[in-house]
Amino acid sequence: MSTLQRSRLIAVAEQYPKMTPEARLRFQKRIKTWALLTREQREEARENYRRLKRLPKKQREAIKQRWEAKQQTRLPVEPAPAKPDVMPALTSPIQPS
Numbered sequence: 001m002s003t004l005q006r007s008r009l010i011a012v013a014e015q016y017p018k019m020t021p022e023a024r025l026r027f028q029k030r031i032k033t034w035a036l037l038t039r040e041q042r043e044e045a046r047e048n049y050r051r052l053k054r055l056p057k058k059q060r061e062a063i064k065q066r067w068e069a070k071q072q073t074r075l076p077v078e079p080a081p082a083k084p085d086v087m088p089a090l091t092s093p094i095q096p097s
Contacts, residue, residue, distance in 0.1 A: 001009075012027075019027065034042065052060060 016024065016027070037045065052063065055063070
């Protein structure tokens with residue numbers, strides 16, 4: 001890990017306790033997603049970020065609006081309801097024969 005990466009990670013670690021629960025969940029989700037990327041995918045993401053930062057502010061805002069619109073069209077995937085671990089109670093008792 002480079003010195004720059006290490007210092008950034010330490011800075012995030014110092015801020016983590018001060019984050020709201022929502023911010024912590026967002027951070028955890030993003031860090032997991034990042035960890036799943038290949039080295040090439042991470043480098044491509046870094047380069048895209050650098051290119052975006054070099055654009056004029058109006059162009060960046062237009063790209064941001066298009067990205068947010070695209071994200072709004074995605075339907076969230078809801079998990080299937082959990083099945084109970086316990087058998088449901090019978091409505092009528094079983095009578096011995």
